[in-house]
Amino acid sequence: MESVSRRDVSRRAVLRGAGGAAALLAGGAVASAGAGSAVAAPAWSTLQQRMSGQVLVQGATGYTAVAHGYNPRFDTVWPSAVARCVSTADVSAAVAFARSNALPFTIRSGGHALTGWSTGTGLVIDTTLISAxxxxxxxxxxxxxxxxxxxxxxxxxxxxxxxxxxxxxxxxxxxxxxxxxxxxxxxxxxxxxxxxxxxxxxxxxxxxxxxxxxxxxxxxxxxxxxxxxxxxxxxxxxxxxxxxxPTFQVWSMPYDMSAAPAVVAGYQTFMATADSRLHGELSFRATPSTGKTSLTVTGTWIGSAAALTAQLDALVAAIGVRPNARTVSSQGYLAAMLQEAECSSYASCHLPPQGTIPRVPSAGASTMVYAPLSPAAVTTLVDRVRAGLAVPKATWTGCTVVALGGAVRSTTTADSAFGHRDARLMLHYLARWSPSTPTLDPTPFDGYVRGFRAAMAPFCGTGAYVNYLDISIADHGAAYWPGTYARLRxxxxxxxxxxxxxxxxxxxx
Missing domain, CATH: 3.30.465.10 (Uridine Diphospho-n-acetylenolpyruvylglucosamine Reductase; domain 3)
Incomplete structure (x- = not known):
């Protein structure tokens, strides 16, 4: 089986391909107006007079550079205008303008929404420059x-x-x-x-x-x-x-895919009661061009390297199969976060032209897991990972299994609207394709990640993480905010x- 580095298989690469965080919605609000997406030029000048930032309309210098978000699969959507807000007062002016003109609008900060809802054909209220x-x-x-x-x-x-x-x-x-x-x-x-x-x-x-x-x-x-x-x-x-x-111990253990069922079973059992200082996740990847799949167990520990040794020994014992290797490095907070983000330096860890993080077209979905995965669920998960090899024109597909628990359960839904306090795991599914063909038909890629989610639903239910928005979820309130949606309404x-x-x-x- 393929043996690759932690960098090749980590969730950081998955998230980069997904548009982070991801995602990671920064807005996506759409005005209730029924007016068309086009607004007469004098109206745009009126908004400009009320703002310190720029209002860039189609054809204006600088418009193309700010018209789109992170995921280039949505680059076919062109806003009528982008309000580049530099202050809260600018945002207030833009909201008032959109409301008074019955103008459809969206809100954009990071622009990483997997669904593309941080852009639109009306006005984009862009808060990117409000970054002090x-x-x-x-x-x-x-x-x-x-x-x-x-x-x-x-x-x-x-x-x-x-x-x-x-x-x-x-x-x-x-x-x-x-x-x-x-x-x-x-x-x-x-x-x-x-x-x-x-x-x-x-x-x-x-x-x-x-x-x-x-x-x-x-x-x-x-x-x-x-x-x-x-x-x-x-x-x-x-x-x-x-x-x-804190000081981090950043660790990685690659496994052959043949050990995947044992790795998933042992990992979920161990992490359910593990010391909360230990962060761990399973990173699966399938690469159609090579016909290979890979699995790496990665994570961090805030404590001494000696204490981590005991933790990883216990994790390996729970899995019952020795990894192909074990690497551990001690790092400061910023260095560890850069490695988590798959960045070689702080300067490079930005989108062009400031940095080198690429814009990669992708599709994603998620599942929140509340009960231990049964043997049948583990088999289904591994089978679906391997099925990613058959996704045409995908550069790679993957699934990351992230352990929750620990301090997540220390805050209750009485204090926070996050509804998945008791989830044991999060499954994140991803498919990405070449940046050279960003507008390739996304149907096969969407089909893969949504099919993965559907295959796991009989075992895990329909809970999902709101920062990985999934347009295919019908009852999104129950999926994203179980137990808190009524109060949110x-x-x-x-x-x-x-x-x-x-x-x-x-x-x-």
Whole structure:
């Protein structure tokens, strides 16, 4: 069987191909208007007069560079205009303009939505430039503009000797990541990104600006902690609680695919009760061009290398099969986050022209797993991984199995809208194809990831992670927010009763 490096098979590569985080929705709200997507030129000049940032219409200099989000499969969608907001006041002006003109609009921060809902044919309200960050070491807090990229947040807090639990895609926007949850290397030790949120600035449907926290608009604050982006307003800044940056032990153990059933079974049993300082995941990949599949167990540990040795010995014993190799490296917080993001340096960990992260067309889906995978479920999972070899024109397909638990269960649904507190695992399915053919018919790739999800549903149910939006999910409220959707709808009815902020899978009043 194929033996490849951790870099080749890791979830970081999966997330990069998926558009992160992913995903990772930063908005996707669509105005309730029935007007067409085109707006007369004088109207655009009116909006420009009300903004400090630029309004770029089709044909304007600079428009093409900002017209699209991360995933090039949606590059055939061209907005009528992009409002490049540089402040909360700009966002307020853009929301008021869209509402008064009955204009369809979308909200974009990182632009990584797997469904393409962070772009549209009307107005795109782009918060990318609202990216200023301040860190207060005395209070161990950071206030971050909604457009800041995750890797920039990591660099900023690390420079103060502090850390924030986040995701694994460096180019994803912090707003979309945090509002939907935020799963990464520090999730089991410290909790989700949304669990660290202590306050936010948000533009309401009437264009007013509110400061939201546990004491001001507490219901909305609850909703913003895991309720997803784009349903309640436009978040323009977020304040997070930080902790002293730990030292990481980053580890990897590749296995032959023949051992996959034993690896899945042993991994899920061990991680169910493992020390919460241990983060671990299984990374499967199938490469049609080579006809090969691969499996690597990867993760991090915040503690000593000696203590990690005992943990990994116990994990291998639970699996019952020795890996092909074991590598461990000790790294600081920023270095570990760069490796998690598959970046060789901070400078490279950005989209072009600033960095070298490629825009890769992809399809994705997910499943949240609450009960141990049965032998039949494990067999189905491994079979579906191998089925990825038959997806025509895919550069690779994959599945990542991520252990949850630990600190995720320390915050309840009474404190946060994230509905999957008791999930044991998250399964993330992905198919990607060549950037040279971004507009290739996505049907086979969508079919693969959705087929994977459907195949696992009889064993796992229909729960899904909102940051991996999946348009094929019919009852999205129950899938993304089990046990919290009814309360989310109540909050929605309070702050946006007219349903101005909406998209196909938003919270409905």
């Amino acid at each position: 960050m301040t860190v207060d070491p005395a209070t161990a807090t950071a206030t971050v503009g909604a457009g800041a990229r995750l890797i920039d947040v990591y660099q900023k807090v690390a420079s103060a000797g502090l850390a924030l639990p986040g995701g694994t895609c460096g180019s994803v926007g912090i707003a979309g990541l945090a509002l939907g949850g935020g799963i990464g290397a520090l999730t089991r030790p410290w909790g989700l990104t949304c669990d660290q949120l202590t306050g936010a600035t948000i533009v309401f449907a009437d264009a007013s600006v509110k400061q939201v926290s546990a004491s001001h608009w507490p219901g909305l604050f609850w909703a913003l902690r895991g309720g997803g982006g784009g349903s309640f307003g436009v978040v323009t800044s977020l304040t997070f609680r930080l902790r002293p940056a 109540t909050v929605k009815a309070t702050v946006d009763p007219g349903n101005l902020f909406r998209f196909p899978q938003s919270v409905r009043p």
